[in-house]
Amino acid sequence: MLNFDWLSGISQEMAKNIFLALFVLIAVLVLMIPNEYAYEGVEKEDRHWWNNLKIWSIFVLSILFFIYYIF
Amino acid sequence: MLAGIDYFVVIAYIVGMLLLGLYFKKFVSSSDDYFLAGKSLPFWAIGMSIVVSDIGALDFVGVSGQAYRYGISVGNFDWIGSVPAMLLAAFIFIPYFWRGGMYTIPEYLGRRYNPTVRTIASATWIIFFALDLGVLFWSSAVLLNILLGWSIWTSILITAGVVGLYTYFGGITAVIMTDVVQMIIMFVGGFALVYLSMDAVGGWENMVEKITNMGPEYRSHFHIIQPSDTTSPFPWTGILFGLTFVMANAYMIGNQAIVQRCLTAKNEWHAKASMIFASGLKMLIPIVVLFPGLMAVVVHPGLLDGDQALPMMIKTILPPGLVGLMFAAFFAGLMSSVDSLLNSTATLFTKDIYEPYIKKGADDKHYLKVGQVTTLTLLVIGVATAPISSDFPGIYVAIQTFMSFFQGPLFAILLLGIFWKRTTPYGGLSALVIGIASAILLNVFKANFFTIEDPFLYISWWSFLVGFIVNVVVSLMTKPHTAEHLKGLVFDSKIITSSKNK
Numbered sequence: 001m002l003n004f005d006w007l008s009g010i011s012q013e014m015a016k017n018i019f020l021a022l023f024v025l026i027a028v029l030v031l032m033i034p035n036e037y038a039y040e041g042v043e044k045e046d047r048h049w050w051n052n053l054k055i056w057s058i059f060v061l062s063i064l065f066f067i068y069y070i071f
Numbered sequence: 072m073l074a075g076i077d078y079f080v081v082i083a084y085i086v087g088m089l090l091l092g093l094y095f096k097k098f099v100s101s102s103d104d105y106f107l108a109g110k111s112l113p114f115w116a117i118g119m120s121i122v123v124s125d126i127g128a129l130d131f132v133g134v135s136g137q138a139y140r141y142g143i144s145v146g147n148f149d150w151i152g153s154v155p156a157m158l159l160a161a162f163i164f165i166p167y168f169w170r171g172g173m174y175t176i177p178e179y180l181g182r183r184y185n186p187t188v189r190t191i192a193s194a195t196w197i198i199f200f201a202l203d204l205g206v207l208f209w210s211s212a213v214l215l216n217i218l219l220g221w222s223i224w225t226s227i228l229i230t231a232g233v234v235g236l237y238t239y240f241g242g243i244t245a246v247i248m249t250d251v252v253q254m255i256i257m258f259v260g261g262f263a264l265v266y267l268s269m270d271a272v273g274g275w276e277n278m279v280e281k282i283t284n285m286g287p288e289y290r291s292h293f294h295i296i297q298p299s300d301t302t303s304p305f306p307w308t309g310i311l312f313g314l315t316f317v318m319a320n321a322y323m324i325g326n327q328a329i330v331q332r333c334l335t336a337k338n339e340w341h342a343k344a345s346m347i348f349a350s351g352l353k354m355l356i357p358i359v360v361l362f363p364g365l366m367a368v369v370v371h372p373g374l375l376d377g378d379q380a381l382p383m384m385i386k387t388i389l390p391p392g393l394v395g396l397m398f399a400a401f402f403a404g405l406m407s408s409v410d411s412l413l414n415s416t417a418t419l420f421t422k423d424i425y426e427p428y429i430k431k432g433a434d435d436k437h438y439l440k441v442g443q444v445t446t447l448t449l450l451v452i453g454v455a456t457a458p459i460s461s462d463f464p465g466i467y468v469a470i471q472t473f474m475s476f477f478q479g480p481l482f483a484i485l486l487l488g489i490f491w492k493r494t495t496p497y498g499g500l501s502a503l504v505i506g507i508a509s510a511i512l513l514n515v516f517k518a519n520f521f522t523i524e525d526p527f528l529y530i531s532w533w534s535f536l537v538g539f540i541v542n543v544v545v546s547l548m549t550k551p552h553t554a555e556h557l558k559g560l561v562f563d564s565k566i567i568t569s570s571k572n573k
Contacts, residue, residue, distance in 0.1 A: 002513075002520045002533060004308035008299050015307040016296045019151065022315075026155055033162060040166075041340030051340070056347045057158050063354055064154050071143055071295035 016068065023065045030057045077395030081219065084256065084399040085233055088249050088406060092237020095245040102438040105242035106174055106418045108335040112247060117332045117341070118348035120250035120407075122356065123257060124328055127207070127408040131360050131401060135384075136377035138364030142282075142292030144305045145364075146357035147314060150295075153353045156319035161346035163562065164324045165333045167489065169342040171559060173334065174422045176327050176485075183488040183560045184499035186427065191503060193423035195477055196327055200416040202470050204409065204449060205456030211405040212457065214398070227457050234406050235450040238413045239443055243335055246410040253403035254352075260393070260400030261359030267388050268366040281369050292365070304525040313528025317535040318475070321482035328415040409453075417445040472514065475527050479535030480506025487542050489562050492554075498546030506538025 010018075031054060038053040049055060099105050137145045173179055177196070181189025208227050215226035237245045272278040282289050291297060299308045323329060323346075336342035367380035370387065374380060385397050421442045430437070484502050487494045513520060513530045521529055 002529060003522050003526075004299055004306070004312070004529070007308050010299070012294065012296050012298050012307070015299075015311075018311070019296065019307075022151075022155070022311075026158065030158065030162070037162075038343075039340065040343075041338035051344075053161070053340070053343055053347055056344070056351070057161075060154055060158075060347065060351045060354065063351075064150055067146075067150055067354070068295060071293060 019068050020065060023061055023068070027058055027061045030054055030061070076392045077398070078219065080392065080395030081399050081402065084402065085229070088252070089233045089237060091252060092233075092241050092245040092249045095237070095241035095248055098244050099240065099242050099439075101435050102421070102442060103435070104244070105439050105442050106331070106414075106422070108242070108244040108247065110335060111337050112244070112335045112341070113337065114341040114344035114348050116247050116251050117336060117345035118352060119254040120247040120332050121329055121345065121349040122352045123250045123254040123403065123407045124332070124411040125353070126257070126356055126360065127404045131404055132378050132381050134357075134360040135364030135367070135381035136379075138361040139367055139374065139377035139380040141297075141303045141305060142289075142365065143295050143357075143361065144291075144297050144303065144310075146295060146361050147305060147310045149353050149356040149361075151310065152314045152319045153323065154350045155315060156323040157346045157350035157353070159320060160323045160330075160333075161343045161350075164485075164489065165330070165342050165346055166339055167560075167562075168330060169334055169336065169339055174331070175419055176325055176330055177419065177423045179560070180484065180488065180499070181423070183557075184484070184494075185496035188484070188496065188499045188503060189423055190428075191500075192481065193419050197416055197419050197424070199470065199474050199477075200328075200412045200419075201449060201452055202456070204412050204416075204453030206460050206470065207405055207409050207412070208453050208457040209460035211402065211409070214401060214405070227454055230405070230409070231450050231454050234409045234413070235446070238410045239446050239450075242442070243331065243414050243418075246407075246414050247332060247335065249410065250407050253407045256396065256403045257400040258355070258359060260397040261363075263393050264384060264389060264397060265358060265362045265366075267393075268363055268370070268384055271388055272366050272369045278366060278369050282365070285368070285372065289368070292368070300522075302522075302524055304523060304528070306523060306528075309523070309526075309528030309532075313530075313532040317479050317482055317531045318528065320486075321478035321531075321535075325478070325481045325485050327419055328411040331415055331418060413446050413449055416449055417442045420445045472527070475531055476507050476510035476514065476534065479510060479531040479533075480538035483535050483538030483542055487539065487546075489560075491543075491546075492557055492561050493546055493551050494542060495546040495549040495551045497549040498542040498544075501545045502538040502542035505541045506534050509537040510534035 033054055035052065035054070039047045039051070042051055098109070101109070103109055134145055134148075168176075168179060171179065171182075175193065177189040177193035180192050208230060211230045212223045212226035215221050215229070216223055221229070237249060269275065272281070279293055282292050291301075296307045297303055297305050299306045333342045333345050336345055363384045364377070364380045367374070367384050371380065371383045374383070385394060389397055421438055425441050426438065480503050483506060484499045487502075488499060510530055513533060517526055517530070520526070523529070
């Protein structure tokens with residue numbers, strides 16, 4: 001049990017899909033964060049799409065998804 | 072040994088770092104400046120500092136060596152083993168620590184649980200960091216001894232002198248700003264090696280074809296997901312449960328050296344942004360440290376010791392000048408690790424041990440002086456204990472193993488502490504003690520419990536689970552803190568939604 005042998009039936013391909021699904025889930029959670037919270041600390045007049053931290057996070061997660069999809 | 076222009080590059084780097092670090096002395100006039108840079112730093116500097124502190128010269132060699140042996144699956148540590156945890160830290164944990172005006176992670180644990188949990192957590196970090204210092208001094212001395220021909224003790228004293236001087240006077244501002252330059256040097260040196268190595272192996276596709284045709288043991292070199300029954304230390308089950316769910320979070324959320332950097336941010340946006348920016352930079356780390364190991368499989372096949380992969384590639388691929396830059400990058404990795412340990416340990420000692428137990432309520436200048444004296448004392452301890460590495464070559468691995476015992480239970484109490492109001496001081500304390508004990512037990516009897524080569528990922532998961540369950544069970548049987556006590560310490564969705572009203 002400690003070796004996770006109860007998961008040995010899961011193929012490498014399926015395991016990869018689990019990882020990809022995890023990235024999508026994290027991205028959905030990030031998108032659910034209110035914009036105001038992502039901008040907290042930035043003056044209202046200085047808020048632009050490029051300092052929206054949700055966009056930064058989605059960008060990083062997209063690259064991560066791409067790496068795991070390729071390899 | 073280096074000569075000519077390479078020698079000049081390494082010396083110029085050492086002198087440059089000393090001068091740059093000392094420049095930041097003028098910004099230190101209080102303990103807040105010394106430990107938190109007066110909460111004034113921008114996200115990009117903190118993000119770069121997080122990345123360079125996370126990767127040391129020993130990791131450069133070690134990761135390349137593992138990539139040589141096991142392939143691209145080693146990249147899991149910088150990809151899935153960092154990014155999700157850094158996003159969780161950025162959006163949930165860091166805002167709590169930053170808003171609470173905290174200096175240390177144990178300080179949070181002390182407020183959330185009780186002073187005993189704070190002291191145990193802090194003392195563990197202090198012992199670990201202090202032991203690590205000696206190992207790092209020895210490693211840098213060996214490097215300088217080989218490169219420049221300096222004796223071991225001259226090399227140790229020069230490293231301690233340079234890093235010690237700017238950390239003593241400039242505090243965390245000097246540490247972070249020198250890290251910025253160190254990261255640039257590390258990336259320039261690393262990418263130069265990868266670019267030239269790619270040429271030597273005839274391009275990416277050619278390299279993939281050559282390696283996969285080398286035999287059955289190389290077929291999975293380009294599979295990032297390894298089967299659960301692999302004999303390598305990286306089965307996907309270990310990567311998912313041990314690394315992604317536990318170790319990564321424990322490192323990015325519970326490691327004083329990492330989190331303290333975010334607490335120096337000038338506002339909450341910069342604190343969050345620093346972690347997310349660092350997660351983007353972390354994606355590039357495997358290119359710098361892992362790819363040279365993979366390319367070495369083609370250029371230098373059949374190496375008995377995979378850790379020779381990187382030094383061999385540097386020796387055969389890089390031209391004069393870039394060899395010096397690459398070794399400056401190695402040295403940058405070592406220096407950034409040493410300065411982080413010095414400043415973080417000084418912060419832990421001053422804030423978690425000295426202030427509560429030795430002298431409460433002293434004026435701020437006194438605590439600034441204590442922080443500086445602690446830095447100096449740690450330097451002396453580090454220098455004095457450095458030769459231990461020579462007598463016990465396995466000490467670095469032993470220290471890392473010791474820390475892995477601590478990671479799972481620490482994350483269990485942090486996670487429950489912030490997300491579950493019912494968690495009690497006794498729950499946290501017993502989870503920490505029993506969780507660490509279970510990790511030690513699993514490690515001692517690992518041959519009986521596990522089938523893979525090095526089950527550290529599994530051990531961290533199971534010790535986390537033990538800590539989690541013990542915390543829940545003991546908490547349900549003991550008296551919780553009052554709602555008033557927990558204000559600002561436990562997650563409340565209002566922290567996110569209240570921003571709408573501002």
